[in-house]
Amino acid sequence: MPLKDNTETILKNRVLVDVALDPISRKMYLELDPPSLSDNQGDLDRVLDVLNKNHAGISCPLGLMNKVSAVLRQANWQATFTLALFGGQWQVIDVEPGNQTTSQFGLAVDIGTTTVVGYLIDLTTGGVLCTAADYNGQIRFGEDILSRIQAAGDPLGRQAMQYAVVETLNVIIRRLVGQQQIDNQHISAVTVGANTTMVHLLLGLDPERICMAPYIPLVNRPGYIKASELGLTVNPEAPLYCLPGVGSYVGGDIIGGVLASGMHKKPEVALFVDIGTNGEMVLGGQEWLTACSGAAGPALEGGVARHGMRAEPGAVYQVRIDQETGRVEYQTVGGQQAVGICGSGLVDCLAELLLAGIINRAGKFKDGRTEFVVVPATETGTGADVTFTQTDINNIMRTKGAVNAALEYLLESVGCGMDDIEAFYAAGAFGQYLDLESAVTIGLYPDLPREKMIRLGNSSGEGARLALISNQCRQEAEELLRSITYFELNASEAFMNKFVGSKFLPHTNLDYYPTVKEKLIRRGLVTE
Numbered sequence: 001m002p003l004k005d006n007t008e009t010i011l012k013n014r015v016l017v018d019v020a021l022d023p024i025s026r027k028m029y030l031e032l033d034p035p036s037l038s039d040n041q042g043d044l045d046r047v048l049d050v051l052n053k054n055h056a057g058i059s060c061p062l063g064l065m066n067k068v069s070a071v072l073r074q075a076n077w078q079a080t081f082t083l084a085l086f087g088g089q090w091q092v093i094d095v096e097p098g099n100q101t102t103s104q105f106g107l108a109v110d111i112g113t114t115t116v117v118g119y120l121i122d123l124t125t126g127g128v129l130c131t132a133a134d135y136n137g138q139i140r141f142g143e144d145i146l147s148r149i150q151a152a153g154d155p156l157g158r159q160a161m162q163y164a165v166v167e168t169l170n171v172i173i174r175r176l177v178g179q180q181q182i183d184n185q186h187i188s189a190v191t192v193g194a195n196t197t198m199v200h201l202l203l204g205l206d207p208e209r210i211c212m213a214p215y216i217p218l219v220n221r222p223g224y225i226k227a228s229e230l231g232l233t234v235n236p237e238a239p240l241y242c243l244p245g246v247g248s249y250v251g252g253d254i255i256g257g258v259l260a261s262g263m264h265k266k267p268e269v270a271l272f273v274d275i276g277t278n279g280e281m282v283l284g285g286q287e288w289l290t291a292c293s294g295a296a297g298p299a300l301e302g303g304v305a306r307h308g309m310r311a312e313p314g315a316v317y318q319v320r321i322d323q324e325t326g327r328v329e330y331q332t333v334g335g336q337q338a339v340g341i342c343g344s345g346l347v348d349c350l351a352e353l354l355l356a357g358i359i360n361r362a363g364k365f366k367d368g369r370t371e372f373v374v375v376p377a378t379e380t381g382t383g384a385d386v387t388f389t390q391t392d393i394n395n396i397m398r399t400k401g402a403v404n405a406a407l408e409y410l411l412e413s414v415g416c417g418m419d420d421i422e423a424f425y426a427a428g429a430f431g432q433y434l435d436l437e438s439a440v441t442i443g444l445y446p447d448l449p450r451e452k453m454i455r456l457g458n459s460s461g462e463g464a465r466l467a468l469i470s471n472q473c474r475q476e477a478e479e480l481l482r483s484i485t486y487f488e489l490n491a492s493e494a495f496m497n498k499f500v501g502s503k504f505l506p507h508t509n510l511d512y513y514p515t516v517k518e519k520l521i522r523r524g525l526v527t528e
Helices: 043-051 062-074 137-141 145-151 155-180 196-203 252-261 343-355 390-414 436-441 459-469 471-483 493-500 514-522
Strands: 025-031 078-086 089-097 105-111 115-122 128-135 187-194 224-226 239-242 270-275 279-284 289-294 315-321 328-332 371-375 386-389 423-427 453-457 484-487
Touching: 025 043, 025 187, 043 062, 043 078, 043 089, 062 089, 078 187, 078 224, 078 239, 105 155, 105 196, 105 459, 115 155, 115 459, 128 137, 128 155, 137 145, 137 155, 145 155, 145 196, 155 196, 187 196, 187 252, 187 459, 196 239, 196 252, 252 270, 252 279, 252 423, 252 453, 252 459, 252 471, 270 390, 279 390, 289 390, 315 343, 315 371, 328 371, 343 371, 343 386, 343 390, 343 436, 343 514, 386 390, 390 484, 390 493, 423 459, 436 514, 453 459, 459 471, 471 484
Parallel strands: 105 187, 187 239, 270 423, 289 484, 423 453
Antiparallel strands: 025 078, 078 089, 105 115, 115 128, 224 239, 270 279, 279 289, 315 328, 371 386
16 A cells, blocks of 8 residues: 655755855956047957956957957947856857846756756856756667667767767756746856766767776766767857766766765765666765775666666655565655556665565575565556566665675775764665665665765766856866776676675675664564
């Protein structure tokens, strides 16, 4: 039966980093003296002399020079100039008649493997005006990253992949400008948080070597690119800045998450985890930072489980099972009839089956069955049972095992123990509905005091926003790239040994998970 809806919005516990507003693009209103026989300075020279008093070395692209002259004369020498930063160089990217300084907008984007989210930002305040999201158009080439890398193996494939994600972005832009009733031209900068593969596919770069030893991407720091080069429907001269990545499997989305958490500026040891196709994590604080990525696989993504789906209306995202009666209560996205289970629901199912004694710590059904009915056919929107199968469990066991092993490897590599972690940041859209207790129960998240566990939500998108509005944050992102010690796990025998030993719930060593051990003892499922 459905549960009462008592979920909390992810933003309730979100950590926001305060930064001084210093956006990547800005507007300046000028009132200029018109030329005369005694003042024969060129139109553009006249403008640049004034602009350079505040921003030295400003240039203007050839394609905009005629427009500058025309607008100045049309507007009686009173005009607004949009400036944008390309690396360390300011450029004029637009000119408008009159004072238009209140209309300054930027676009912060999180490009995920499954979903793309865009945030329209008011560059005069740094705040989010509105949000729009859509499925990544690349999905038709494959739901997982490896399929897309293979599809991008030739120039035509790469072109198709790039076109698909650019079209997705343009759909999102159209929705955002429609909501605010603004001109696309007024979006004067774009920042992107995305994993390394998604950045390569956005820019039309060959991602083939990302998944081949020694796992070296074509680029980790793509820098500033003109929006018109990609075909984005914003100001064509606008800069697009992709947050830099650390390596093939720790990309700009994770750098964005570190920025959003602020962990790199705090003295305590913190752990940042983002679980998707990979279980990416960063450990450390202001003195040092380390990172790695365990190949978690797509077990928690929509479409992999038998009745798996994305977190959309009708997806079961919360499950509770009564230990005595076996009665199931559940919650669906939007309160609609159940049609499948999303990732957080799968985690809940596994945790509840363990706590109810229906499966053992190896993740096997005790009575030999091959599936568990979560929602009976009489309550679904499809007329068929929504089930959780033994194969589904096996897949999630591998996923959580990879995360376990990666964390163990990271802690061991720096000589830290679980008790040394003072803050835990759970990132990613996956965490929006994820129950922290269930995640700890199956060993997906570490068993830390709950007051130390902080949900960040879409930290990649928040990192992109910070990069958009703060030059300091962009500098910090570049510095993080150089300061993080990256451990490559794909060829690590030590990691593989830990992975093999982690395929128990919540872990082979129950002492790593004291609160889960206590629950299991209290329910008579294990002995002390």
